[in-house]
Amino acid sequence: MTRNDGHGRTGRVAGMTDTAGKRGTAGRAEPGARGPVARIASPALPLYLTMIVSSAGALVGTAVLGRHATVSLAAFTVTTAVHTPAVAAVAGALRGVMPFVAAEREDPDALLPMVRDGMWLGVATGLLGAAAVGAVPLIGRASGVPEETLAELGALPALLACGVLVSAVGNSATSTLVGLGRSKPVMHAGTAGTVTAVALSLLLVGGVGPFGGLGPTGAGVAMLASNLVGAAVAHRALRRSPVLAGLRLRPGRPHVRALLRLAAVGVPLAATVLVKFAVLGVLALAAARTGSDSAAAHGISVSLANLVFTAAVAVGQATVPLVSPYVGGGDVRGLRGGVLAGVKVAMGAVLVLGGVLASAGEPVVSLFTRDAVLRGLVTGLLPVVLPAVVTDALQAVFGFGLVAVKDTVPSLVVFAACYGALALAAVPVAAVGGLTALWAALACANTVLVAGQAWAFHRRSARLPCGPAGTPG
Structure with a gap:
């Protein structure tokens, strides 16, 4: 069958369904389903x-x-x-x-x-x-x-x-x-x-x-x-x-109104990314001030961290379509359960990748440098780099939970507060404690970020309009 698409054109309607009836139940696991x-x-x-x-x-x-x-x-x-x-x-x-x-x-x-x-x-x-x-x-x-x-x-x-x-x-x-x-x-x-x-x-x-x-x-x-x-x-x-x-x-x-609706979710996300990039740039500058070896070791550590953290970004994106039906149906319990499932997957992936990196640290770092001193610096940093990555992964999944409920402003606010404080502290912390202290400060900031993102998601999910399966948060 065909229908008008709103611009005077027609197209085939594929798989028409009663989505209004599905929103309260879509996304629930059927018997025998994964x-x-x-x-x-x-x-x-x-x-x-x-x-x-x-x-x-x-x-x-x-x-x-x-x-x-x-x-x-x-x-x-x-x-x-x-x-x-x-x-x-x-x-x-x-x-x-x-x-x-x-x-x-x-x-x-x-x-x-x-x-x-x-x-x-x-x-x-x-x-x-x-x-x-x-x-x-x-x-x-x-x-x-x-x-x-x-x-x-x-x-x-x-x-x-x-x-x-x-x-x-x-x-x-x-x-x-x-x-x-x-x-x-x-x-x-x-x-x-x-x-x-x-x-x-x-x-x-x-x-x-x-x-x-x-x-x-x-x-x-x-x-x-x-x-x-x-x-x-x-x-x-x-x-x-x-x-x-x-x-x-x-x-x-x-359509201006529709674009503004999309931008209301997307623009705070873009701003959050820019805040993170800016502060990580400050951390790189702080590392460079302590010496060229420290700057190089910091750069390699960032590359290794990104290799692990990327798994959490992939998991967070995959979580959004899974929990979206719960949002539409007002199912607070289902929404929170779906995001917690994403947390479990992200944690599993990050811990496995981090474990591989920790156990094979020297050979992996050797791919980036032949300098024995530099390899030693990076390998010695791994015990503090990994907690920073794990906490970053956790906050990312809760952040995608806020994406699912179409409210990303809390992420921007929490990021600006936590990473703003980190930016102010980075240079003096690195001057006193070197790279180890700098990465420990990043891990602390990410830990606070986890708490902030989780709290914001919990509060925002509680305000979902109750549907057939919804429960007040």
Whole structure:
């Protein structure tokens, strides 16, 4: 059958269901069905693998640039100092689409406008991020970056600015797919983009045969092509998803009220990401003030921590579509149980990965450096790095619980308070106690953050309107 899509066009309605009747019961485990832990772990694994593959691809690109020329790597580092938080903030903003999609994933009529509005949110946030990356030459000059490095930038800032916009449009599709509970297509899109980036980086940065390579510009071309391929694969998967199959996904005209509803969830998430990046930058500065070895050890420790923490981000994203039916049905007990299941999965993953890292610390650290002194510093830091990662993982899952209830302002407030205090204390703490004290301070801040995020989620979940299965919090 067909129906009008609100813009004068018609499309096939796939799988029409009475979602109003389902919202009170959807998401409950049927007899013999998998429990919530398994239903979170299954979609979380492809998301985690996607992030790991992407990180590995980025390391290859950095290594190729470093082998090409030191000044090329310096130019790339200056650009990514703006590009990385811009992309992370845009991705954070678009995660605000997930709970809206998850709430209507059985109803094509309600879902289609959200998908289109999500694309417009991607364009809006992508343009802001692109403007920031495009201004890298100005930012670098104002920050005192050497002219030799700025001269090496070439077309890199412009290429990466375009990449931010393309990535934002792609993220609108991947966030929708996550909201629909379809994480494997997200993995396919991420893998295709990473393969493209690695292949083109090897070809364009250093060159092959008589072709001398393009340096940073070649890296920019590779990253832009990667974003284009990833976005194309993600949007193709979105068009082929069962609930949207046969429907026209062109954005059409933007709907201001709908965009504001999405932005009310997504923008605080983006701001939270920026707060975290800013304070982690302060920690890196504090580590650098204690010596070059400490700065390098801190950088390696951050990379190892991110390898483990990424699992919690994947679990948190997978939790949103699982608990969304409980939100729609006003089932407070089901919502809290689902988020606690996410906590269990995240804790299990982080403890396993952390245990592997702790037991194989020396060989793993050797992948980052051949310096025996530096290896010893990083290995000695692991006992305090791991608690910081575990607490960060816990707060992230509770943060995604707030995403599920479409109220992310408490996360921003708690982050600003905890990490603001950490930023003020970082330099004196590092000066007195070195890296160990600095990471212990981060673990303490994350512990307070866990309490704040859990408290905010508990209070916010208690205010859900009671449905058939709801119980007052």
